[in-house]
Amino acid sequence: MELILRAYDLKLKHTFTISRESIDIQPSLIVELKSDGFSGFGEATSNPYYKTTVPVMIADLEKIRAVIEATENETPEVFWAKIYPYLKQDMFALCALDLAYTDLYARKKGKKLYDLWGYSIDKNPMTDYTIGIASIEKMVAKMQELPWPIYKIKLGTKEDIAIVKELRKHTDAIFRIDANCDWDVDETINNSIELKNLGVEFLEQPIKADNWEGHREIFKHSALPVIADESCILEEDVAKCHHHFHGVNVKLVKCGGLTPGKRMIEEAKKLGLKTMVGCMTESTVGISAIAHLLPQLDYVDMDGALLLAQDIATGVTIKEGVIQYSELNGTGVKLIR
Template structure:
């Protein structure tokens, strides 16, 4: 097996702002695994919140290429265990490798990944479309530019309720709110009352990630369901989130890819929690991988590639929130040359 690493700077259509940062370009790393005439593709983006850079991922992966290239016919689960031992806590690099290997493995089996897993796709959830923090009139403009059945609205300002109130006058779409750790317990509980009146479906990660006492209070008193994101990074975090959140948002880059994400989703479902997978601002390489988990999810946020000025790959397509799979096997990805 041969490993090929590529780096790209993904330019966004609009400046993207959340409570803690703004950016116009998203650096990303693409891993290609080549074997027996097939190629599998994986992706992981840089992330300042988790102190991950493309250079650090590339450095870590280059060190283990000789070991990875000796792997032949291991299952994705066996591959994940090997790669995890080699990479340690670098889950972002592990994610890129794991997605690429799952893609390659399914292509060799002449199947789409969801077919290999035995999933039925007839009841897949729709994806939301994200509206980043901006001036209210700009947020309205972005929403009108992309009519959509479900919006995820980023908040964390002094005008949060005013923002949602104004957006609601322009659409009947479902609203989901992501405060990215920016609210207090009292703000969350009080905001939930007003936001429920405005047609909000749930709140995502309103408090700081490690405020477990606060999460418990919000879980008990919020009139809206609360979904964990920054508080749910790796597999062990699912159990921690039980009785603190109503559901978990699993991010492939944070947990180490599709293999570990499937285990996290299964664990959450056993605990009676809602399941969601979210994305970063990724190309169609990472986004297409998420699509194969849809049959196991209650909610999904996989609009990352829609936010780009120009994609670097083809794969799944999205129309009015509905995800359509590629005709290709594996994750269905092909890099644009």
């Protein structure tokens, strides 16, 4: 098996702002694995909050190139368990590698990934489209630029309720709110009442990730369901979120790929938690991997490639929230630059 690493700087259509940062360029690592005439592709992006960069991911993968390239025809689960001890300090790199290997494995089996897993795609949820923080006028303009049935609204400003009230004047779409840890407990509970009346479906990670007493208080008193994001990183976090959140948002880059992501979703379902998978402004490489988990999800946030000025791959396509799969096997990805 051959390992190929490619670094990209993904330019965004608009400056993307959340409560803790703004970006115009998203650095990304694409992993390609080649074997027997087939190629599989995976992706992980840099993220300052999780202290990960593309050069670090490349360095960590290069250290174990020989181990990776010596592998042939193991199941993704066996491969992940084999590689995890080498990359447990770099789950983003592990994610990119796991996605590529899982894609390659499915292609060699001649199947789309959801078929390999035995999933039916008849009732897939639609994806939201994210509106980053900006002036109210710019947020309205972004929403009008791309009419959509579900919007995720990034908040964490001094005028959060005013923003949602103004946006509501321009659409009857479902709203989801993501404050990225910027609110406090009382603010969250109070806002939940007003936001419920404004057609908001749920709140995502309103307060700091490690404030478990606060999460419990919000869980008891919020007028809206609350979904964990920054509080749910690894597999062991799912159980911690039980009775503190109503659901979990699994990010593949944070947990180490599709292999542990599937296990997290299964555990959440057993605990009665709502299931969601989110993205990190990936290209269509990462987004196409997420798409194959749709049959197991209640919600999905997989709009990352739609935020890019220019994509680097083809794969799944999205129109007004509805996801269409590629004709190719595996995750359906093909690099175009």
